[in-house]
Amino acid sequence: MDLLAQSFEALYHRTGWNFSVFYNAWEARKYADGIYVAIELALWGLFGAMLLGTLCCFLRLVRFAPLRWLVTAYVEFFRNTPGLAQLYFLFFGIGSYFRLSSYGPNGEGPVLSPMQFVIIALSLQYGAFVAEILRAGIEGVPKTTKEAAEALGYGRWGALYHVIMPLAFRASLPALGNNMAQIVKSTAMAYAIAVPEALYVAHEIWTEHFNVIEMMNVVLITYLAIMWVFTLIVRQIERWLYVPGMGR
Amino acid sequence: MNKLTQMRSIVAFSATAGFVFAALSAQAGPVTDKVKERGRIAVCTNVNNPPNVFIDSSGKAQGMQVDLMNDMKASLEGKMGKPLEIELVPTLPANRVEFLDRGKCDMIFTSLTVTPERQKLIQFIEPYYYAAGPGLQTKKGVSLKSWADLKGKSVCSNQGSSWNVPLERDYGVKIIAFQTQQEVDQSLRDGRCIGLVSDDSYLQARFLTDKDGIWKDFEIQKLPAFTEGPWGLAIKFGDADFEKDLSDIVIAWHRKGTVIEAAKKWGFTPPKFSEDMQQKYKAN
Numbered sequence: 265m266d267l268l269a270q271s272f273e274a275l276y277h278r279t280g281w282n283f284s285v286f287y288n289a290w291e292a293r294k295y296a297d298g299i300y301v302a303i304e305l306a307l308w309g310l311f312g313a314m315l316l317g318t319l320c321c322f323l324r325l326v327r328f329a330p331l332r333w334l335v336t337a338y339v340e341f342f343r344n345t346p347g348l349a350q351l352y353f354l355f356f357g358i359g360s361y362f363r364l365s366s367y368g369p370n371g372e373g374p375v376l377s378p379m380q381f382v383i384i385a386l387s388l389q390y391g392a393f394v395a396e397i398l399r400a401g402i403e404g405v406p407k408t409t410k411e412a413a414e415a416l417g418y419g420r421w422g423a424l425y426h427v428i429m430p431l432a433f434r435a436s437l438p439a440l441g442n443n444m445a446q447i448v449k450s451t452a453m454a455y456a457i458a459v460p461e462a463l464y465v466a467h468e469i470w471t472e473h474f475n476v477i478e479m480m481n482v483v484l485i486t487y488l489a490i491m492w493v494f495t496l497i498v499r500q501i502e503r504w505l506y507v508p509g510m511g512r
Numbered sequence: 513m514n515k516l517t518q519m520r521s522i523v524a525f526s527a528t529a530g531f532v533f534a535a536l537s538a539q540a541g542p543v544t545d546k547v548k549e550r551g552r553i554a555v556c557t558n559v560n561n562p563p564n565v566f567i568d569s570s571g572k573a574q575g576m577q578v579d580l581m582n583d584m585k586a587s588l589e590g591k592m593g594k595p596l597e598i599e600l601v602p603t604l605p606a607n608r609v610e611f612l613d614r615g616k617c618d619m620i621f622t623s624l625t626v627t628p629e630r631q632k633l634i635q636f637i638e639p640y641y642y643a644a645g646p647g648l649q650t651k652k653g654v655s656l657k658s659w660a661d662l663k664g665k666s667v668c669s670n671q672g673s674s675w676n677v678p679l680e681r682d683y684g685v686k687i688i689a690f691q692t693q694q695e696v697d698q699s700l701r702d703g704r705c706i707g708l709v710s711d712d713s714y715l716q717a718r719f720l721t722d723k724d725g726i727w728k729d730f731e732i733q734k735l736p737a738f739t740e741g742p743w744g745l746a747i748k749f750g751d752a753d754f755e756k757d758l759s760d761i762v763i764a765w766h767r768k769g770t771v772i773e774a775a776k777k778w779g780f781t782p783p784k785f786s787e788d789m790q791q792k793y794k795a796n
Contacts, residue, residue: 290681356698366703367666374704378688458688464671468689471672474629 282475285482291469298465299486305382305451305461306490310444312387317394324399325424335395342392348453351385355457382454390447397439401432434505441498448491462486542751543618544592552597553588555581556617559602562721563778564623564713573600576778580641581621583770587761609633612748619758620746623713627741635751636744637758639793642771643785645737646675647712652731654706659683659735668696668705675709678739700730712737713780720779740785767793 272286285291320335342350359365359381365374376384405428413423455464466479547553557565557577565575581598589596601617608620612634623644626636648656648667656662663684669676671689679685688705690696700708715732722728745758765771766789775782 356695360698360702363702367706378704456691458668458671458690464689467671468676471674472677 281478282473283478283482284473284475285466285469285479294460294465295462295469295482298460298462299490301379301454301459302448302451302461302486303490305379305386305454305459306448306494308383309386309390309447309451312383313390313394313443313447314440316387316391317398320391320395321398321402324395325402339392339395342389343396347385347389347450348456350389351382351453351457354385355381378457378459379454381457382451382459386447386450389450390443393443393446394440397436397443398432400439401436402428404435405431431510434507434510437498437502437505441495441502444494444498445491448494449487452487542753543747544751544753544757547588547596547618547754548592548594551594552599553585553619554599554601554617556601556603556608556611556620557581557622558604558608559600561623561717563717563780565600576774576780577621577623579774579777580765580771583765584621584758584761587764588757591757609746612746615748618747618754623711624743624746625741626744630746634746635749635755636746637755637762638744639759639762639766639789640742640744640785641762641765642713642743642775643740643783644711644713644743645740645783646679646709647715648707648709648733648735649700649715649727649730650707650733652729654733656733656735659685659738662707665707666705668699668708670696670710673709674741675739679709682738707733712783716780737784740783742785763793766790 269287272283276282276284276287285295320339323335324332326332355365355378359376364376365378365381367374409431410423410428413427418426451461452463454461455467458464463483466483470476470479559565559567559573561575561577563575564577565573568574585596585598599617601611603611603617603620603622608622608624609630611617612620620634623642624630625644626640630636648659648662650656659679660683662679664686666686666688667679669679669687669689670693671691673689676687676689680687687709688699690699693710696708696710699705712732719727719732745762747754747758766786769786769790772782772786772790775786
Protein backbone atom coordinates (compact mmCIF):
# COMPACT_ATOMS: atom_id res chain seq x y z
CA MET A 265 0.00 0.00 0.00
CA ASP A 266 2.79 2.37 0.94
CA LEU A 267 4.54 1.59 -2.31
CA LEU A 268 1.36 2.37 -4.25
CA ALA A 269 0.94 5.67 -2.38
CA GLN A 270 4.53 6.60 -3.09
CA SER A 271 4.23 5.83 -6.77
CA PHE A 272 1.12 8.03 -7.06
CA GLU A 273 2.91 10.84 -5.24
CA ALA A 274 5.87 10.43 -7.58
CA LEU A 275 3.49 10.50 -10.54
CA TYR A 276 2.20 13.87 -9.36
CA HIS A 277 5.66 15.38 -9.01
CA ARG A 278 6.79 13.95 -12.32
CA THR A 279 3.77 14.62 -14.53
CA GLY A 280 1.34 16.88 -12.67
CA TRP A 281 -1.42 14.23 -12.57
CA ASN A 282 -2.60 14.57 -9.00
CA PHE A 283 -4.38 11.46 -7.72
CA SER A 284 -4.19 12.86 -4.20
CA VAL A 285 -6.78 10.39 -2.97
CA PHE A 286 -4.24 7.56 -3.27
CA TYR A 287 -1.42 9.10 -1.23
CA ASN A 288 -3.08 11.55 1.14
CA ALA A 289 -4.15 9.40 4.09
CA TRP A 290 -6.97 11.70 5.23
CA GLU A 291 -8.48 11.89 1.76
CA ALA A 292 -8.10 8.16 1.22
CA ARG A 293 -10.05 7.48 4.41
CA LYS A 294 -12.74 10.02 3.49
CA TYR A 295 -13.11 8.52 0.04
CA ALA A 296 -13.28 4.96 1.40
CA ASP A 297 -16.03 6.17 3.76
CA GLY A 298 -17.72 7.71 0.72
CA ILE A 299 -17.73 4.40 -1.14
CA TYR A 300 -19.06 2.67 1.98
CA VAL A 301 -21.90 5.22 2.22
CA ALA A 302 -22.71 4.77 -1.48
CA ILE A 303 -22.94 0.98 -1.06
CA GLU A 304 -25.00 1.34 2.11
CA LEU A 305 -27.40 3.68 0.31
CA ALA A 306 -27.64 1.26 -2.62
CA LEU A 307 -28.37 -1.76 -0.40
CA TRP A 308 -30.99 0.01 1.72
CA GLY A 309 -32.51 1.60 -1.38
CA LEU A 310 -32.66 -1.78 -3.06
CA PHE A 311 -34.27 -3.38 -0.01
CA GLY A 312 -36.81 -0.55 0.37
CA ALA A 313 -37.68 -0.55 -3.33
CA MET A 314 -38.20 -4.32 -3.43
CA LEU A 315 -40.34 -4.27 -0.31
CA LEU A 316 -42.46 -1.35 -1.46
CA GLY A 317 -42.70 -2.62 -5.03
CA THR A 318 -43.80 -6.10 -3.97
CA LEU A 319 -46.34 -4.65 -1.55
CA CYS A 320 -47.77 -2.40 -4.26
CA CYS A 321 -47.86 -5.30 -6.71
CA PHE A 322 -50.04 -7.29 -4.28
CA LEU A 323 -52.22 -4.30 -3.42
CA ARG A 324 -53.00 -3.99 -7.12
CA LEU A 325 -54.44 -7.49 -7.09
CA VAL A 326 -56.96 -6.89 -4.29
CA ARG A 327 -60.64 -6.45 -5.11
CA PHE A 328 -61.03 -3.16 -3.18
CA ALA A 329 -60.77 -0.58 -6.01
CA PRO A 330 -59.76 2.61 -4.08
CA LEU A 331 -56.66 0.81 -2.82
CA ARG A 332 -55.73 -0.08 -6.39
CA TRP A 333 -56.26 3.55 -7.48
CA LEU A 334 -54.03 4.73 -4.66
CA VAL A 335 -51.24 2.41 -5.74
CA THR A 336 -51.63 3.49 -9.37
CA ALA A 337 -51.43 7.14 -8.35
CA TYR A 338 -48.27 6.48 -6.36
CA VAL A 339 -46.64 4.52 -9.17
CA GLU A 340 -47.46 7.12 -11.80
CA PHE A 341 -46.27 10.01 -9.62
CA PHE A 342 -42.90 8.55 -8.72
CA ARG A 343 -42.25 6.99 -12.12
CA ASN A 344 -42.85 10.24 -13.98
CA THR A 345 -41.04 12.86 -11.92
CA PRO A 346 -37.25 13.36 -11.71
CA GLY A 347 -35.54 11.62 -8.79
CA LEU A 348 -33.56 14.70 -7.82
CA ALA A 349 -36.74 16.80 -7.71
CA GLN A 350 -38.35 14.15 -5.49
CA LEU A 351 -35.36 14.22 -3.16
CA TYR A 352 -35.46 18.02 -2.92
CA PHE A 353 -39.19 17.89 -2.33
CA LEU A 354 -38.77 15.41 0.50
CA PHE A 355 -35.77 17.14 2.07
CA PHE A 356 -36.44 20.85 1.63
CA GLY A 357 -40.21 20.59 1.23
CA ILE A 358 -41.65 18.03 3.61
CA GLY A 359 -38.48 17.82 5.71
CA SER A 360 -38.33 21.58 6.32
CA TYR A 361 -42.07 21.97 6.88
CA PHE A 362 -42.34 19.23 9.50
CA ARG A 363 -38.83 19.92 10.82
CA LEU A 364 -37.93 16.28 10.33
CA SER A 365 -34.19 16.78 10.27
CA SER A 366 -33.80 19.55 12.82
CA TYR A 367 -31.87 19.31 16.02
CA GLY A 368 -33.97 19.82 19.13
CA PRO A 369 -33.54 22.82 21.44
CA ASN A 370 -31.34 20.76 23.76
CA GLY A 371 -29.37 19.12 20.99
CA GLU A 372 -31.61 16.07 20.53
CA GLY A 373 -30.86 14.32 17.27
CA PRO A 374 -33.11 14.83 14.24
CA VAL A 375 -35.95 12.43 13.36
CA LEU A 376 -34.41 11.65 9.99
CA SER A 377 -30.82 12.07 8.90
CA PRO A 378 -30.08 13.28 5.35
CA MET A 379 -28.99 9.72 4.60
CA GLN A 380 -32.39 8.35 5.63
CA PHE A 381 -34.04 10.92 3.37
CA VAL A 382 -32.06 9.54 0.44
CA ILE A 383 -33.00 5.96 1.33
CA ILE A 384 -36.68 6.95 1.48
CA ALA A 385 -36.41 8.81 -1.83
CA LEU A 386 -34.69 5.87 -3.53
CA SER A 387 -37.23 3.39 -2.11
CA LEU A 388 -40.19 5.49 -3.21
CA GLN A 389 -38.90 6.15 -6.70
CA TYR A 390 -37.61 2.69 -7.52
CA GLY A 391 -40.41 0.94 -5.59
CA ALA A 392 -42.71 2.37 -8.26
CA PHE A 393 -40.56 0.77 -10.96
CA VAL A 394 -40.43 -2.56 -9.11
CA ALA A 395 -44.23 -2.55 -8.88
CA GLU A 396 -44.45 -2.10 -12.65
CA ILE A 397 -41.80 -4.74 -13.36
CA LEU A 398 -43.55 -7.34 -11.18
CA ARG A 399 -46.91 -6.51 -12.73
CA ALA A 400 -45.43 -7.12 -16.17
CA GLY A 401 -43.98 -10.40 -14.87
CA ILE A 402 -47.35 -11.55 -13.56
CA GLU A 403 -49.07 -10.60 -16.80
CA GLY A 404 -46.41 -12.54 -18.66
CA VAL A 405 -47.37 -15.81 -17.03
CA PRO A 406 -49.41 -17.67 -19.69
CA LYS A 407 -53.14 -17.88 -19.16
CA THR A 408 -52.98 -21.64 -19.65
CA THR A 409 -50.64 -21.96 -16.66
CA LYS A 410 -53.06 -20.00 -14.48
CA GLU A 411 -55.92 -22.22 -15.63
CA ALA A 412 -53.82 -25.31 -14.93
CA ALA A 413 -53.24 -24.07 -11.37
CA GLU A 414 -56.97 -23.55 -10.92
CA ALA A 415 -57.62 -27.00 -12.27
CA LEU A 416 -55.28 -28.39 -9.63
CA GLY A 417 -57.54 -26.84 -6.98
CA TYR A 418 -55.47 -23.79 -6.05
CA GLY A 419 -57.44 -20.78 -4.84
CA ARG A 420 -56.74 -17.21 -6.03
CA TRP A 421 -53.94 -16.48 -3.51
CA GLY A 422 -52.67 -20.03 -3.45
CA ALA A 423 -52.15 -20.02 -7.21
CA LEU A 424 -50.41 -16.66 -6.91
CA TYR A 425 -48.04 -17.84 -4.20
CA HIS A 426 -47.21 -21.33 -5.44
CA VAL A 427 -47.39 -20.98 -9.22
CA ILE A 428 -47.67 -17.47 -10.64
CA MET A 429 -45.23 -15.50 -8.42
CA PRO A 430 -42.32 -17.96 -8.72
CA LEU A 431 -42.62 -17.77 -12.50
CA ALA A 432 -43.28 -14.03 -12.59
CA PHE A 433 -40.30 -13.31 -10.35
CA ARG A 434 -37.95 -15.32 -12.54
CA ALA A 435 -39.24 -13.58 -15.66
CA SER A 436 -38.76 -10.20 -13.94
CA LEU A 437 -35.18 -10.81 -12.86
CA PRO A 438 -33.41 -9.14 -15.82
CA ALA A 439 -35.59 -6.04 -15.46
CA LEU A 440 -35.05 -6.03 -11.69
CA GLY A 441 -31.33 -6.19 -12.36
CA ASN A 442 -31.58 -3.09 -14.53
CA ASN A 443 -33.58 -1.39 -11.83
CA MET A 444 -30.89 -2.25 -9.32
CA ALA A 445 -28.28 -0.66 -11.58
CA GLN A 446 -30.37 2.51 -11.63
CA ILE A 447 -30.53 2.51 -7.83
CA VAL A 448 -26.77 2.13 -7.48
CA LYS A 449 -26.17 5.01 -9.87
CA SER A 450 -28.85 7.18 -8.28
CA THR A 451 -27.10 7.08 -4.91
CA ALA A 452 -24.90 9.83 -6.39
CA MET A 453 -27.79 12.30 -6.11
CA ALA A 454 -27.33 12.13 -2.33
CA TYR A 455 -24.55 14.62 -3.05
CA ALA A 456 -27.20 17.34 -3.44
CA ILE A 457 -28.32 17.10 0.18
CA ALA A 458 -24.87 16.75 1.68
CA VAL A 459 -24.67 13.01 2.27
CA PRO A 460 -20.96 12.24 2.09
CA GLU A 461 -21.01 9.52 -0.58
CA ALA A 462 -18.28 9.02 -3.19
CA LEU A 463 -19.15 11.95 -5.49
CA TYR A 464 -19.55 14.37 -2.57
CA VAL A 465 -16.17 13.43 -1.14
CA ALA A 466 -14.56 13.67 -4.59
CA HIS A 467 -15.95 17.19 -4.92
CA GLU A 468 -14.48 18.09 -1.56
CA ILE A 469 -11.09 16.74 -2.65
CA TRP A 470 -10.96 18.54 -5.99
CA THR A 471 -11.92 21.80 -4.29
CA GLU A 472 -8.73 21.46 -2.28
CA HIS A 473 -6.37 20.47 -5.11
CA PHE A 474 -8.14 21.54 -8.33
CA ASN A 475 -7.64 17.98 -9.63
CA VAL A 476 -11.10 17.71 -11.17
CA ILE A 477 -10.09 15.54 -14.13
CA GLU A 478 -8.29 12.98 -11.97
CA MET A 479 -11.05 12.76 -9.36
CA MET A 480 -13.78 12.54 -12.00
CA ASN A 481 -12.00 9.48 -13.42
CA VAL A 482 -11.64 7.96 -9.98
CA VAL A 483 -15.37 8.51 -9.31
CA LEU A 484 -16.49 6.91 -12.57
CA ILE A 485 -14.24 3.90 -12.11
CA THR A 486 -15.51 3.54 -8.54
CA TYR A 487 -19.11 3.31 -9.75
CA LEU A 488 -18.12 0.89 -12.51
CA ALA A 489 -16.48 -1.34 -9.92
CA ILE A 490 -19.50 -1.22 -7.59
CA MET A 491 -21.80 -2.01 -10.50
CA TRP A 492 -19.61 -4.90 -11.58
CA VAL A 493 -19.91 -6.52 -8.13
CA PHE A 494 -23.67 -5.99 -8.03
CA THR A 495 -24.07 -7.45 -11.53
CA LEU A 496 -22.14 -10.56 -10.52
CA ILE A 497 -24.50 -11.03 -7.56
CA VAL A 498 -27.58 -10.70 -9.77
CA ARG A 499 -26.15 -13.24 -12.23
CA GLN A 500 -25.56 -15.62 -9.36
CA ILE A 501 -29.16 -15.21 -8.21
CA GLU A 502 -30.39 -15.86 -11.75
CA ARG A 503 -28.34 -19.05 -11.80
CA TRP A 504 -29.77 -20.23 -8.45
CA LEU A 505 -33.31 -19.64 -9.59
CA TYR A 506 -32.83 -21.19 -12.99
CA VAL A 507 -35.63 -23.56 -13.93
CA PRO A 508 -34.80 -25.97 -16.76
CA GLY A 509 -37.01 -25.39 -19.75
CA MET A 510 -38.37 -22.05 -18.61
CA GLY A 511 -38.56 -19.23 -21.15
CA ARG A 512 -38.47 -21.52 -24.15
CA MET B 513 6.86 23.30 -15.68
CA ASN B 514 7.18 20.05 -17.53
CA LYS B 515 5.51 19.09 -20.75
CA LEU B 516 2.51 17.19 -19.44
CA THR B 517 1.54 19.84 -16.91
CA GLN B 518 1.79 22.40 -19.65
CA MET B 519 -0.46 20.37 -21.89
CA ARG B 520 -2.99 20.04 -19.12
CA SER B 521 -2.98 23.73 -18.38
CA ILE B 522 -3.35 24.47 -22.04
CA VAL B 523 -6.36 22.20 -22.33
CA ALA B 524 -7.93 23.52 -19.15
CA PHE B 525 -7.41 27.17 -19.85
CA SER B 526 -7.29 27.33 -23.60
CA ALA B 527 -10.35 29.56 -23.85
CA THR B 528 -9.20 32.06 -21.29
CA ALA B 529 -5.61 31.93 -22.46
CA GLY B 530 -6.87 32.75 -25.94
CA PHE B 531 -8.33 35.96 -24.63
CA VAL B 532 -5.12 36.83 -22.81
CA PHE B 533 -2.96 36.41 -25.90
CA ALA B 534 -5.42 38.25 -28.12
CA ALA B 535 -5.60 41.13 -25.67
CA LEU B 536 -1.84 41.28 -25.27
CA SER B 537 -1.16 41.43 -28.97
CA ALA B 538 -3.93 43.96 -29.61
CA GLN B 539 -2.71 46.43 -27.02
CA ALA B 540 1.02 46.88 -27.05
CA GLY B 541 1.12 50.09 -25.02
CA PRO B 542 0.83 49.96 -21.27
CA VAL B 543 -2.51 50.55 -19.59
CA THR B 544 -1.05 53.58 -17.84
CA ASP B 545 -0.82 55.46 -21.15
CA LYS B 546 -4.38 54.53 -22.03
CA VAL B 547 -5.70 55.72 -18.66
CA LYS B 548 -3.71 58.95 -18.92
CA GLU B 549 -4.90 59.65 -22.43
CA ARG B 550 -8.58 59.07 -21.66
CA GLY B 551 -8.44 60.69 -18.23
CA ARG B 552 -10.55 57.76 -17.07
CA ILE B 553 -9.89 54.46 -15.35
CA ALA B 554 -12.36 51.62 -15.88
CA VAL B 555 -12.77 49.44 -12.79
CA CYS B 556 -14.46 46.03 -12.83
CA THR B 557 -16.37 45.55 -9.61
CA ASN B 558 -19.49 44.00 -8.18
CA VAL B 559 -21.78 47.03 -7.79
CA ASN B 560 -24.32 45.03 -5.80
CA ASN B 561 -22.10 44.06 -2.90
CA PRO B 562 -23.08 46.28 0.04
CA PRO B 563 -21.45 47.67 2.05
CA ASN B 564 -18.35 47.06 -0.06
CA VAL B 565 -19.79 48.62 -3.21
CA PHE B 566 -23.40 49.61 -3.78
CA ILE B 567 -25.38 52.28 -5.58
CA ASP B 568 -27.30 54.56 -3.19
CA SER B 569 -30.76 56.01 -3.84
CA SER B 570 -29.26 59.05 -5.61
CA GLY B 571 -27.41 56.74 -8.04
CA LYS B 572 -24.01 57.35 -6.49
CA ALA B 573 -21.60 54.50 -5.75
CA GLN B 574 -20.90 54.08 -2.05
CA GLY B 575 -19.08 51.67 0.20
CA MET B 576 -15.79 50.65 1.70
CA GLN B 577 -14.19 49.70 -1.60
CA VAL B 578 -15.50 52.90 -3.21
CA ASP B 579 -13.73 54.95 -0.52
CA LEU B 580 -10.52 53.09 -1.35
CA MET B 581 -11.08 53.60 -5.08
CA ASN B 582 -11.39 57.34 -4.52
CA ASP B 583 -8.16 57.34 -2.55
CA MET B 584 -6.52 55.37 -5.37
CA LYS B 585 -7.85 57.88 -7.90
CA ALA B 586 -6.31 60.79 -5.96
CA SER B 587 -2.93 59.03 -5.83
CA LEU B 588 -3.01 58.19 -9.55
CA GLU B 589 -3.94 61.79 -10.38
CA GLY B 590 -0.85 62.87 -8.47
CA LYS B 591 1.34 60.40 -10.38
CA MET B 592 -0.11 61.21 -13.79
CA GLY B 593 -0.46 64.93 -13.25
CA LYS B 594 -3.98 65.20 -14.59
CA PRO B 595 -7.54 64.71 -13.27
CA LEU B 596 -9.01 61.26 -13.61
CA GLU B 597 -12.47 59.83 -13.56
CA ILE B 598 -13.50 56.38 -12.28
CA GLU B 599 -15.84 54.35 -14.44
CA LEU B 600 -17.40 51.38 -12.65
CA VAL B 601 -17.91 48.35 -14.89
CA PRO B 602 -20.45 46.05 -13.18
CA THR B 603 -19.26 42.43 -13.09
CA LEU B 604 -20.12 39.15 -11.42
CA PRO B 605 -17.70 36.58 -10.00
CA ALA B 606 -18.22 34.46 -13.12
CA ASN B 607 -17.21 37.12 -15.66
CA ARG B 608 -14.85 39.61 -14.04
CA VAL B 609 -11.62 37.88 -15.09
CA GLU B 610 -12.87 37.62 -18.67
CA PHE B 611 -13.87 41.31 -18.68
CA LEU B 612 -10.37 42.26 -17.61
CA ASP B 613 -8.83 40.01 -20.25
CA ARG B 614 -10.96 41.54 -22.98
CA GLY B 615 -9.97 45.05 -21.94
CA LYS B 616 -13.48 46.04 -20.87
CA CYS B 617 -11.85 47.42 -17.74
CA ASP B 618 -8.34 48.37 -16.69
CA MET B 619 -8.41 46.63 -13.33
CA ILE B 620 -10.47 44.50 -10.98
CA PHE B 621 -11.25 46.05 -7.62
CA THR B 622 -13.66 43.85 -5.69
CA SER B 623 -13.67 41.08 -3.08
CA LEU B 624 -11.30 39.01 -5.19
CA THR B 625 -9.61 36.23 -3.23
CA VAL B 626 -6.11 35.34 -4.39
CA THR B 627 -5.95 31.70 -5.53
CA PRO B 628 -3.27 29.76 -7.42
CA GLU B 629 -5.72 29.27 -10.31
CA ARG B 630 -6.39 32.98 -10.67
CA GLN B 631 -2.72 33.83 -10.37
CA LYS B 632 -2.20 31.99 -13.64
CA LEU B 633 -4.76 34.19 -15.40
CA ILE B 634 -4.30 37.69 -14.04
CA GLN B 635 -1.64 39.86 -12.42
CA PHE B 636 -2.42 40.40 -8.74
CA ILE B 637 -1.05 43.57 -7.17
CA GLU B 638 1.18 42.83 -4.20
CA PRO B 639 0.84 43.44 -1.37
CA TYR B 640 -2.78 42.31 -1.20
CA TYR B 641 -5.17 44.89 0.21
CA TYR B 642 -7.58 43.01 2.46
CA ALA B 643 -8.40 39.51 3.67
CA ALA B 644 -11.33 37.50 4.89
CA GLY B 645 -11.39 34.46 7.11
CA PRO B 646 -14.18 32.04 7.86
CA GLY B 647 -17.10 33.36 9.89
CA LEU B 648 -19.70 31.35 11.79
CA GLN B 649 -23.34 32.41 11.94
CA THR B 650 -25.56 30.76 14.54
CA LYS B 651 -28.87 31.32 16.27
CA LYS B 652 -28.61 33.89 19.06
CA GLY B 653 -27.69 32.42 22.41
CA VAL B 654 -25.27 29.77 21.18
CA SER B 655 -22.06 30.24 23.11
CA LEU B 656 -18.82 29.18 21.50
CA LYS B 657 -15.29 30.23 22.40
CA SER B 658 -13.26 28.77 19.55
CA TRP B 659 -13.56 26.63 16.46
CA ALA B 660 -12.49 23.65 18.57
CA ASP B 661 -15.84 23.89 20.43
CA LEU B 662 -17.50 22.75 17.21
CA LYS B 663 -15.95 19.30 17.39
CA GLY B 664 -18.53 16.67 16.38
CA LYS B 665 -21.19 19.33 15.68
CA SER B 666 -22.96 19.78 12.34
CA VAL B 667 -22.13 22.98 10.48
CA CYS B 668 -23.72 23.95 7.15
CA SER B 669 -21.52 25.23 4.35
CA ASN B 670 -21.23 25.67 0.60
CA GLN B 671 -19.88 22.88 -1.57
CA GLY B 672 -16.53 24.06 -2.79
CA SER B 673 -15.84 26.37 0.13
CA SER B 674 -12.18 26.30 1.02
CA TRP B 675 -13.02 26.22 4.74
CA ASN B 676 -14.67 22.77 4.61
CA VAL B 677 -11.60 20.58 4.57
CA PRO B 678 -9.62 22.36 7.31
CA LEU B 679 -12.70 22.42 9.56
CA GLU B 680 -13.35 18.71 9.07
CA ARG B 681 -9.77 17.54 9.15
CA ASP B 682 -8.29 19.82 11.81
CA TYR B 683 -11.31 20.60 14.00
CA GLY B 684 -13.45 17.47 13.65
CA VAL B 685 -16.47 19.50 12.52
CA LYS B 686 -19.23 17.64 10.67
CA ILE B 687 -19.64 19.74 7.50
CA ILE B 688 -23.00 19.55 5.70
CA ALA B 689 -22.33 21.26 2.37
CA PHE B 690 -25.00 22.32 -0.13
CA GLN B 691 -24.79 23.66 -3.65
CA THR B 692 -26.19 27.16 -3.17
CA GLN B 693 -26.17 29.77 -0.42
CA GLN B 694 -29.99 29.64 -0.31
CA GLU B 695 -29.91 25.97 0.63
CA VAL B 696 -27.28 26.64 3.27
CA ASP B 697 -29.41 29.46 4.73
CA GLN B 698 -32.57 27.36 4.64
CA SER B 699 -30.79 24.51 6.40
CA LEU B 700 -29.63 26.80 9.19
CA ARG B 701 -33.18 28.11 9.60
CA ASP B 702 -34.49 24.54 9.69
CA GLY B 703 -31.99 23.70 12.40
CA ARG B 704 -30.21 21.04 10.39
CA CYS B 705 -26.93 22.46 11.71
CA ILE B 706 -25.96 24.61 14.66
CA GLY B 707 -24.30 27.21 12.44
CA LEU B 708 -23.22 28.08 8.94
CA VAL B 709 -19.70 28.86 7.89
CA SER B 710 -18.96 31.40 5.18
CA ASP B 711 -16.67 34.26 4.34
CA ASP B 712 -16.50 36.45 7.45
CA SER B 713 -16.82 39.67 5.44
CA TYR B 714 -19.79 38.21 3.53
CA LEU B 715 -21.57 37.44 6.80
CA GLN B 716 -20.74 40.86 8.25
CA ALA B 717 -22.06 42.51 5.10
CA ARG B 718 -25.23 40.43 5.28
CA PHE B 719 -25.95 41.62 8.84
CA LEU B 720 -24.98 45.24 8.12
CA THR B 721 -27.47 45.40 5.26
CA ASP B 722 -30.27 43.36 6.85
CA LYS B 723 -32.96 46.04 6.77
CA ASP B 724 -35.87 43.59 6.79
CA GLY B 725 -34.61 41.82 9.87
CA ILE B 726 -34.55 38.37 8.27
CA TRP B 727 -31.50 37.50 10.38
CA LYS B 728 -32.66 39.16 13.59
CA ASP B 729 -32.62 35.87 15.53
CA PHE B 730 -29.08 35.09 14.39
CA GLU B 731 -25.61 36.41 15.14
CA ILE B 732 -22.00 36.05 14.04
CA GLN B 733 -19.86 34.23 16.57
CA LYS B 734 -16.69 36.06 17.55
CA LEU B 735 -14.16 33.31 16.97
CA PRO B 736 -10.45 33.83 16.29
CA ALA B 737 -9.86 33.18 12.57
CA PHE B 738 -7.73 30.09 11.97
CA THR B 739 -6.86 31.23 8.47
CA GLU B 740 -7.50 34.18 6.18
CA GLY B 741 -7.65 34.38 2.39
CA PRO B 742 -6.16 37.61 1.02
CA TRP B 743 -7.99 39.83 -1.48
CA GLY B 744 -5.99 41.43 -4.24
CA LEU B 745 -6.39 44.17 -6.82
CA ALA B 746 -5.75 42.70 -10.25
CA ILE B 747 -4.65 43.91 -13.68
CA LYS B 748 -3.72 42.26 -16.96
CA PHE B 749 -0.24 40.79 -17.35
CA GLY B 750 2.33 42.96 -19.05
CA ASP B 751 2.16 46.46 -17.58
CA ALA B 752 4.95 46.84 -15.04
CA ASP B 753 4.39 50.62 -14.64
CA PHE B 754 0.74 50.27 -13.75
CA GLU B 755 1.55 47.36 -11.42
CA LYS B 756 4.18 49.44 -9.64
CA ASP B 757 1.87 52.46 -9.27
CA LEU B 758 -0.90 50.37 -7.74
CA SER B 759 1.51 48.49 -5.53
CA ASP B 760 2.81 51.80 -4.14
CA ILE B 761 -0.75 52.88 -3.44
CA VAL B 762 -1.59 49.67 -1.52
CA ILE B 763 1.65 49.96 0.47
CA ALA B 764 0.70 53.51 1.41
CA TRP B 765 -2.76 52.27 2.49
CA HIS B 766 -1.23 49.71 4.79
CA ARG B 767 1.27 52.21 6.21
CA LYS B 768 -1.37 54.85 6.93
CA GLY B 769 -4.05 52.37 8.01
CA THR B 770 -6.39 53.60 5.26
CA VAL B 771 -8.02 50.21 4.74
CA ILE B 772 -8.57 49.66 8.47
CA GLU B 773 -10.22 53.09 8.72
CA ALA B 774 -12.45 52.44 5.71
CA ALA B 775 -13.44 49.03 7.04
CA LYS B 776 -14.35 50.43 10.45
CA LYS B 777 -16.27 53.31 8.87
CA TRP B 778 -18.54 50.82 7.10
CA GLY B 779 -18.97 48.60 10.14
CA PHE B 780 -16.54 45.80 9.28
CA THR B 781 -14.20 44.30 11.83
CA PRO B 782 -10.81 44.57 10.08
CA PRO B 783 -9.07 41.21 9.60
CA LYS B 784 -5.87 40.30 11.40
CA PHE B 785 -4.19 40.58 7.99
CA SER B 786 -4.72 44.37 8.01
CA GLU B 787 -3.02 44.76 11.38
CA ASP B 788 -0.10 42.56 10.27
CA MET B 789 0.34 44.62 7.12
CA GLN B 790 0.28 47.87 9.05
CA GLN B 791 2.98 46.55 11.38
CA LYS B 792 5.06 45.40 8.44
CA TYR B 793 4.97 48.64 6.43
CA LYS B 794 5.12 51.01 9.38
CA ALA B 795 8.51 49.57 10.20
CA ASN B 796 9.89 50.42 6.76
